[in-house]
Every structure is written in C-alpha cells, then in structure tokens.
Amino acid sequence: MQRLPVLLDPYRADTFPYLPELAEGCKVSYKEWLKVFKKSTPTFTEHCLTAEHKDGTPEIGARQFTDDFNMILDALDKDPHAEVPGYDVQPFSCDQLCVAREQCLIRAGFKDIFLSVKREEDEAAMPILPIVLKELDSESDPKKRLILAAQGVFAGNIFDLGAAASAEHYQKRKMARKQAYEGGRNATNNNTNSENSIITDSQIDGSAPLCVANNSDADLTASIMNENPTKSDFAHTRDKLHPRPWLIDDLDLFLERLLVVQSDQSTARYDKAVLFVDNAGPDVLLGMMPFARELLKLNIEVVIAANELPSINDITASELKHLLPDIFAAEEMKTSDENINPSDDEENRPKGIFRKAAESGRFRVVSSGNGLPVIDLSRVSPELSAEVDPKAINPDRLLIVLEGMGRSIETNLRARFACDALNMGMVKHPEVALELEGKMYDCVCRFRLAGQ
Numbered sequence: 001m002q003r004l005p006v007l008l009d010p011y012r013a014d015t016f017p018y019l020p021e022l023a024e025g026c027k028v029s030y031k032e033w034l035k036v037f038k039k040s041t042p043t044f045t046e047h048c049l050t051a052e053h054k055d056g057t058p059e060i061g062a063r064q065f066t067d068d069f070n071m072i073l074d075a076l077d078k079d080p081h082a083e084v085p086g087y088d089v090q091p092f093s094c095d096q097l098c099v100a101r102e103q104c105l106i107r108a109g110f111k112d113i114f115l116s117v118k119r120e121e122d123e124a125a126m127p128i129l130p131i132v133l134k135e136l137d138s139e140s141d142p143k144k145r146l147i148l149a150a151q152g153v154f155a156g157n158i159f160d161l162g163a164a165a166s167a168e169h170y171q172k173r174k175m176a177r178k179q180a181y182e183g184g185r186n187a188t189n190n191n192t193n194s195e196n197s198i199i200t201d202s203q204i205d206g207s208a209p210l211c212v213a214n215n216s217d218a219d220l221t222a223s224i225m226n227e228n229p230t231k232s233d234f235a236h237t238r239d240k241l242h243p244r245p246w247l248i249d250d251l252d253l254f255l256e257r258l259l260v261v262q263s264d265q266s267t268a269r270y271d272k273a274v275l276f277v278d279n280a281g282p283d284v285l286l287g288m289m290p291f292a293r294e295l296l297k298l299n300i301e302v303v304i305a306a307n308e309l310p311s312i313n314d315i316t317a318s319e320l321k322h323l324l325p326d327i328f329a330a331e332e333m334k335t336s337d338e339n340i341n342p343s344d345d346e347e348n349r350p351k352g353i354f355r356k357a358a359e360s361g362r363f364r365v366v367s368s369g370n371g372l373p374v375i376d377l378s379r380v381s382p383e384l385s386a387e388v389d390p391k392a393i394n395p396d397r398l399l400i401v402l403e404g405m406g407r408s409i410e411t412n413l414r415a416r417f418a419c420d421a422l423n424m425g426m427v428k429h430p431e432v433a434l435e436l437e438g439k440m441y442d443c444v445c446r447f448r449l450a451g452q
Contacts, residue, residue, distance in 0.1 A: 001369055001379040006388050006395055008416040013376040014093045015413040016435050019080055028431045030080050034073050036431055037097055041069060051113035065108035072100050094410050098372040112310035121281025126326055128234055130334035132286050143255055149291045150251055154443045155238040156287025157404055157426045234286055247438040250447035254422055268298035271397040274387055276305045278404025280315040288403055289327060296353050301362045303387050309371030317367040328355040373406040395419040395450060409444055422447045
C-alpha cells in the first residue's frame with residue numbers, strides 16, 4: 001500500500017477524534033461514538049444469518065461475530081486506550097473500529113455478508129439508469145445538468161446499510177413491499193381491487209406522503225429505501241433533498257472553477273478526475289455514474305476508484321467492472337422509458353459516451369486497495385497511486401472527488417491535496433450531524449482549491 005501522491009501533510013484520516021485527549025471542543029464523546037457501532041451491529045448480525053459461510057454454519061458464525069465485536073466495544077468503553085489481543089483497535093478511531101469489525105466478520109467465517117443486497121440493488125437500479133441519463137441529456141445548459149447530477153449523487157447516497165437509520169428503514173421498506181405484494185396477489189385472486197393493499201410511505205412511517213411539502217426525514221429515506229425503486233422514487237428523493245444552501249454548500253464555487261466558457265462553449269479546467277465511489281445500487285448507478293458521464297462530456301478523463309475488498313454494501317472494483325457492460329448498454333438504450341432491457345439489440349445501438357470513453361482509455365475502474373466503508377488515503381493501492389502521480393498528471397489539471405459519508409465526511413473532510421478536491425456526502429448519523437451542527441440527511445458539498 002502507498003500514500004496517495006497528491007495528499008498533503010499534516011494528514012489524519014478521521015474527521016472526528018474519538019480519543020478524549022484529542023477531542024477537546026468536540027460535541028460527541030467516545031462512548032457515544034461506540035454506540036454508533038453498537039446500534040449498527042444487529043444489522044450485521046441479521047445479514048450474517050443469510051450469508052455464505054465458510055463452514056456452512058452461518059448461525060454459529062453470526063453468534064461469534066456478535067460476541068467478538070461486542071467484546072471489543074465493551075473493552076473500549078471501559079478504556080479507550082485498551083488493547084484487544086488479536087484485533088487492531090488502536091489508535092482508537094472510526095477507521096480502526098471499521099478494521100476491527102471486518103476482522104470479526106472474517107474470523108467468524110464471512111467474506112461478504114451484504115452480497116445479495118448489493119446484487120438486488122444493482123438489478124433494481126440498472127433499469128432506471130437510462131431514464132436518469134435521458135433526463136440529464138434533455139437539459140442543454142451544462143451548469144444546470146451538473147447541478148441536477150450533483151443532486152442525484154446525494155439522492156443515491158441515502159442507501160447505506162452501515163448507518164443504523166438507513167438500515168432500519170431499508171428493512172421496514174422491504175417488509176412492507178413484501179406484505180404489499182402478498183396482499184395484492186391475494187386481492188387479485190379474490191377479484192378485489194389490489195390498490196387497497198398498497199402500503200404507502202405515510203403508512204409505513206406515520207408521516208405525510210411524499211407529495212406533501214416539508215416532508216419528514218423518514219419520507220426522504222422512504223423514497224429510495226425501496227425493494228424495487230422506480231424513476232419516480234429516485235426523482236422524489238432528489239426533489240425532496242434538504243433545500244440549498246446545504247449544510248456545506250460549495251457547489252457553485254466548484255462549478256465556477258470547473259466550467260470554462262470559450263467561444264460560447266463550456267470546456268473543463270481539468271484533464272482528469274478520480275472519483276472515489278461508495279455504495280452499490282442507486283448510489284453508484286444513479287448517482288455517481290451520471291455525474292461521471294457529465295465530466296466525460298467535458299472531455300475529462302474519469303477514473304472510478306472502488307474498494308478492493310467488500311465492506312457493508314459498498315461496491316467493489318471487481319463488481320463495478322462486471323457491471324460496466326450493462327452500464328454501457330443502459331446508456332445506449334436511453335431512448336425508451338419502458339421495458340428497458342440492457343441486453344437487447346446491443347450490436348445495433350450506436351455507442352454511448354461511456355463505451356467510447358472506455359474504448360479510448362478515458363474511462364476506467366481501478367481498485368483503491370481499500371476494504372472499509374471509510375478510507376485512509378495514506379494507504380492506497382499502487383494502481384490508484386499511479387493514476388494521480390504528478391509525473392503522469394499535472395496536479396493543476398487534476399480533480400479528486402470523494403463521495404459518501406464514510407469517505408468524504410467521517411474521513412477526509414479536512415484533508416488537503418496538491419490538486420483541487422470535492423467532497424460529496426449525506427449525513428446519516430445523528431452524531432455526525434451534531435458535530436457538524438446540522439441535521440440528519442443534510443448534504444455536504446465541500447470544494448477546495450489545491451493546498452486549501
């Protein structure tokens with residue numbers, strides 16, 4: 001593993017110090033940070049029970065994971081400087097707690113407990129991608145398109161099973177959809193109106209429907225936490241984001257820096273952008289892929305950096321590479337909103353922006369070398385390091401984009417680079433909201449110039 005060449009000193013990955021002696025002025029104590037991990041543990045345990053296990057005994061593995069990780073959390077609760085034999089828990093931080101949790105899963109016999117969830121979400125989101133791209137293409141103004149694409153990034157980033165609030169709502173929605181499906185099937189069999197069995201977001205949450213102004217945070221989550229999301233679900237989520245200005249809102253500053261108007265045409269200040277992506281499903285497919293495509297339109301070379309190893313519902317580089325043919329085909333079928341099947345008539349379709357860029361070497365996926373839902377940029381893969389080596393790309397022409405709460409808020413929010421950098425993520429932990437003096441589901445869009 002190597003240090004990202006454009007990363008400047010001093011650097012500490014974690015945005016919020018956990019150790020008491022480092023947390024002067026912080027609003028959240030280390031005990032409260034431990035509770036964040038404690039609250040999410042049941043979600044991990046539940047997914048262990050249905051995941052592939054090396055010995056074929058997921059029940060035993062789930063119990064072992066739960067006992068081991070709770071033991072670690074309890075030990076650190078008593079003494080934040082405690083060493084736990086066999087586990088890397090020091091220095092006590094968000095990054096190291098994520099490391100310890102992955103160690104517990106591996107030792108309990110699990111490799112990727114969220115694999116089925118990622119596949120389901122990818123399959124549900126892929127048919128919506130052509131519709132999202134078509135909507136973006138209908139806007140002729142590059143700035144307006146980029147604003148819409150940025151809003152899509154935040155809408156997609158709601159899907160995060162590492163956050164207890166999002167995970168709880170995901171399970172609630174999945175159960176409600178199952179009940180609605182079964183109720184509709186029974187109603188059909190009884191020759192009754194199946195609409196009576198539809199469970200709405202307001203019934204699930206006890207809140208107003210999505211069409212009502214000033215909807216609750218539960219409604220915002222509801223529109224994307226859907227077992228079978230539709231275009232309207234995604235559009236609702238995007239439209240119901242907290243209004244601008246966001247908690248941190250440098251979007252206009254970024255767009256002013258990005259777009260250079262020459263001869264009545266918009267070109268870009270950058271030659272290359274490296275995008276660190278987060279979750280599978282709507283996040284990467286409906287959020288980051290359309291955003292990447294807008295950069296490609298500006299003739300910017302785009303490199304997507306994804307995890308090497310599985311962690312929560314974060315997409316891996318190998319998984320994303322496997323999806324690329326479907327992404328290419330989905331773009332090339334964006335002329336129809338109905339019955340979209342990315343595998344149909346591929347040879348007869350004109351090549352899209354993604355495929356052309358990939359074939360010319362201007363769009364690719366690389367492994368970041370990471371295996372966590374956060375990232376320490378002092379430890380990245382040689383492959384990623386080479387992409388931003390100043391010998392290969394002038395830092396003045398390079399853009400780094402960090403996306404997702406883990407990579408852009410809980411870590412690296414204050415990281416400094418030798419190039420321009422953009423952090424985009426949604427607040428999904430109350431503790432993070434408290435530290436940033438914001439609220440749940442606030443959007444963070446932080447842009448800074450090189451060296452800032």
